[in-house]
Amino acid sequence: MQNLLLGIPISTVVFLIPLLPFLGACFNGLVALMCRSGKAPVPKPLVTLVAVMMPVLAFALTVWLFFFAKDPATGFTTPPLWNWIAVDDFIAGISFKIDRLSLVMGLIITGVGSLIHIYSTGYMSHDAGYARYFTFLNLFLFAMLILVFAGNLPLMFVGWEGVGMCSYFLIGFWFEDPQKASAGKKAFIVNRVGDFGFLLAMFLIYKTLSQKGLTPGLGFLSFDTLERFRGDLFLVATPICLLLFVGAMGKSAQIPLYVWLPDAMAGPTPVSALIHAATMVTAGVYMIARLHFLYTLSPVAMEFVATIGVSTALFAALIAVVQSDIKKVLAYSTVSQLGFMFYAVGVGSFSAGIFHLMTHAFFKACLFLGSGSVIHGLHGEQNVWKMGGLKSKMPITAWTFGLSVLAIAGMFPFAGFFSKDAILFHGYVLGPRVLWVMGFLTAGLTAFYMTRVFALTFLGQPRDHHLHDHAHESPFSMTFALIVLAILAVVGGWVGVPESLHGNDLFFRWFAPLFPYQEFYEKIEHAGRGTELTLSFVTLLWAFHCALLAFVLYSQKLNIAKNLALKCPRVHQLLENKFYVDEIYQTLIVNPLGWVSDKVLWKFTDQKVIDSLFVEGTAQTMSLAGRTLSLLQSGAVQMYAILFAIGGLLLIAYFVL
Amino acid sequence: MILLSHYIVVSAILFSIGVIGVLCRRNALVIFMSVEIMLNAANLAFIAFAREHGGMEGQTIAFFVMALAAAEVAVGLGIIMAVFKKQGTIDLAKINFLKG
Numbered sequence: 001m002q003n004l005l006l007g008i009p010i011s012t013v014v015f016l017i018p019l020l021p022f023l024g025a026c027f028n029g030l031v032a033l034m035c036r037s038g039k040a041p042v043p044k045p046l047v048t049l050v051a052v053m054m055p056v057l058a059f060a061l062t063v064w065l066f067f068f069a070k071d072p073a074t075g076f077t078t079p080p081l082w083n084w085i086a087v088d089d090f091i092a093g094i095s096f097k098i099d100r101l102s103l104v105m106g107l108i109i110t111g112v113g114s115l116i117h118i119y120s121t122g123y124m125s126h127d128a129g130y131a132r133y134f135t136f137l138n139l140f141l142f143a144m145l146i147l148v149f150a151g152n153l154p155l156m157f158v159g160w161e162g163v164g165m166c167s168y169f170l171i172g173f174w175f176e177d178p179q180k181a182s183a184g185k186k187a188f189i190v191n192r193v194g195d196f197g198f199l200l201a202m203f204l205i206y207k208t209l210s211q212k213g214l215t216p217g218l219g220f221l222s223f224d225t226l227e228r229f230r231g232d233l234f235l236v237a238t239p240i241c242l243l244l245f246v247g248a249m250g251k252s253a254q255i256p257l258y259v260w261l262p263d264a265m266a267g268p269t270p271v272s273a274l275i276h277a278a279t280m281v282t283a284g285v286y287m288i289a290r291l292h293f294l295y296t297l298s299p300v301a302m303e304f305v306a307t308i309g310v311s312t313a314l315f316a317a318l319i320a321v322v323q324s325d326i327k328k329v330l331a332y333s334t335v336s337q338l339g340f341m342f343y344a345v346g347v348g349s350f351s352a353g354i355f356h357l358m359t360h361a362f363f364k365a366c367l368f369l370g371s372g373s374v375i376h377g378l379h380g381e382q383n384v385w386k387m388g389g390l391k392s393k394m395p396i397t398a399w400t401f402g403l404s405v406l407a408i409a410g411m412f413p414f415a416g417f418f419s420k421d422a423i424l425f426h427g428y429v430l431g432p433r434v435l436w437v438m439g440f441l442t443a444g445l446t447a448f449y450m451t452r453v454f455a456l457t458f459l460g461q462p463r464d465h466h467l468h469d470h471a472h473e474s475p476f477s478m479t480f481a482l483i484v485l486a487i488l489a490v491v492g493g494w495v496g497v498p499e500s501l502h503g504n505d506l507f508f509r510w511f512a513p514l515f516p517y518q519e520f521y522e523k524i525e526h527a528g529r530g531t532e533l534t535l536s537f538v539t540l541l542w543a544f545h546c547a548l549l550a551f552v553l554y555s556q557k558l559n560i561a562k563n564l565a566l567k568c569p570r571v572h573q574l575l576e577n578k579f580y581v582d583e584i585y586q587t588l589i590v591n592p593l594g595w596v597s598d599k600v601l602w603k604f605t606d607q608k609v610i611d612s613l614f615v616e617g618t619a620q621t622m623s624l625a626g627r628t629l630s631l632l633q634s635g636a637v638q639m640y641a642i643l644f645a646i647g648g649l650l651l652i653a654y655f656v657l
Numbered sequence: 658m659i660l661l662s663h664y665i666v667v668s669a670i671l672f673s674i675g676v677i678g679v680l681c682r683r684n685a686l687v688i689f690m691s692v693e694i695m696l697n698a699a700n701l702a703f704i705a706f707a708r709e710h711g712g713m714e715g716q717t718i719a720f721f722v723m724a725l726a727a728a729e730v731a732v733g734l735g736i737i738m739a740v741f742k743k744q745g746t747i748d749l750a751k752i753n754f755l756k757g
Contacts, residue, residue, distance in 0.1 A: 633755070634753065635753030635754065635755040636750070636753060637752070638679075638749055638750075640755075641679055641680055642680050645676060645680060
């Protein structure tokens with residue numbers, strides 16, 4: 001590397017990017033520990049300075065790396081800082097892979113992350129756990145950056161687990177509330193199911209490659225090695241990809257492991273924006289894009305990913321239509337949009353998946369922060385039916401929220417339009433038609449439920465006058481992040497304007513060297529611009545009408561909307577209860593598991609076998625034996641002498657006979 | 658003709674009488690005498706073997722045993738005296754200092 005920053009080679013500088021948030025976390029962690037239980041006041045300005053400066057610095061470094069580090073399109077892998085694991089031929093080094101994919105992810109994470117840190121300084125200003133909050137938030141950024149920059153699977157797994165851990169800490173941030181604490185546990189446990197698949201996939205890769213007798217220097221699980229020897233994995237590609245996808249299902253909340261994400265809304269709202277919308281939950285999409293060379297080996301796995309993705313998208317969108325908690329709607333919307341991303345990578349359009357990941361990070365973070373601003377302004381109220389008419393009270397929040405709603409609804413020319421269209425177009429050309437229809441329906445539903453939330457929250461008449469009268473706009477630290485994200489939600493899609501709209505398809509061209517699949521580009525080219533334009537137009541029209549319907553229903557004809565719910569109570573209840581998935585899980589998994597744990601593992605195995613039989617049993621056997629033997633010790637010397645004589649006789653008998 | 662086996666048998670009988678005396682009698686003094694019988698049974702066997710083989714080792718050991726028996730009597734009688742002073746009896750059935 002001839003590129004230097006202050007005389008330091010790039011391959012060293014990149015390690016600073018995750019290191020900075022880590023240092024911030026260490027500092028704030030110490031502050032939080034020292035100020036625990038109110039012994040000393042939290043030095044808020046200092047905490048804020050460190051907590052915000054570190055992500056901003058990391059962002060600056062990433063930007064520098066992005067624009068000024070002249071790297072070839074396919075990137076480079078840094079030499080390992082040190083070998084983290086070196087056992088026989090299993091080597092995992094602390095090395096980073098820097099290419100366009102990881103840099104785009106790094107920009108999103110540090111950029112959106114910095115904004116959310118700034119926002120949090122306002123949102124959390126009155127919270128007693130101020131320093132603790134920023135410790136976890138910085139730690140999360142560290143783990144997330146490790147995840148995306150990792151140059152091998154084990155290191156990626158470290159980040160993967162790290163973000164899961166921080167997510168657990170932050171969902172259960174207000175752990176005094178048992179419901180919130182258990183939401184954190186739920187997220188952690190469901191994620192563990194997915195991580196199990198991830199681990200198994202790594203074992204399978206290692207086993208397969210180590211049996212081939214290769215001796216790669218960087219270890220079997222580094223991405224470069226995997227790409228070089230992907231041919232050797234051909235036979236096991238399907239199980240590997242499916243197992244990795246199980247990991248992605250957990251982390252990115254796909255059917256059937258999505259149940260934790262709606263509950264994760266128990267955490268502070270900026271956390272929902274950063275972790276459960278913009279960054280962590282997209283890790284699964286990133287992982288598949290990172291391992292595109294493995295996934296393209298297995299059409300079965302790809303089709304599975306696409307099917308699960310689009311099913312999740314439709315399923316979650318249906319649930320989102322009737323939810324009344326503003327954050328729950330956004331949570332299901334996130335699940336749905338993640339489904340879209342998996343649909344994209346599943347049909348082989350990795351760049352479209354990443355594109356949507358990026359635009360989604362902008363508008364969904366903005367939506368979440370907007371909802372946070374509303375909740376902040378209404379002193380904790382989250383029910384949209386108690387809001388209404390807030391536009392006059394909080395204009396900045398309303399405007400930024402509205403722009404993001406337009407973006408997620410896929411309105412032209414907002415960010416969501418371009419990314420969603422790219423996905424639907426590629427899905428139409430490359431995937432089965434039925435999946436496209438489902439995606440198409442979801443696009444309309446998305447427009448519908450987002451407009452519904454917007455109309456119920458900001459438009460119409462105030463439904464709870466007490467709340468409305470006390471509502472106030474949020475401080476500048478919060479609206480600043482909202483404004484920046486709203487601008488990004490508007491212009492963020494312009495980097496990927498397709499050729500059919502006289503754009504230059506910049507995003508896709510830029511990613512093309514990373515995903516060198518000739519077949520893919522030929523098919524897209526073959527489909528032609530006419531098809532793309534028609535599809536865009538039809539989707540736009542469909543989404544527009546859905547949005548219009550929701551707008552009319554929920555801002556003006558609220559009675560009709562309420563009557564509609566009353567007229568088909570079965571459907572409404574089914575949706576309101578989220579298809580009873582939580583109840584099904586409760587009956588099929590949680591209750592039997594609870595029964596086994598209670599009756600078999602605890603009351604029988606632990607209490608009866610281990611406690612009674614092993615622990616007390618051993619003690620009692622010993623004491624019984626002792627008491628029995630002590631009878632022999634009568635103190636009668638002649639009895640001892642008799643025993644002695646018998647022993648002597650037996651010895652003689654043994655030796656003589 | 659008196660053979661080695663005759664001496665050994667006598668010695669064994671004496672030893673057995675001694676053992677039974679030690680195990681069964683209650684009076685500590687009698688037990689003491691029984692121990693002496695056992696020692697002398699051993700002495701008889703030593704002497705018999707020494708005569709048979711014509712060596713001096715057996716006779717030497719017999720002398721050692723006699724010296725040891727004398728010393729033992731001195732110590733043993735002392736112990737018995739002490740026990741009698743403390744307990745007022747030398748009936749072993751009534752003495753159980755060693756009971757755990």
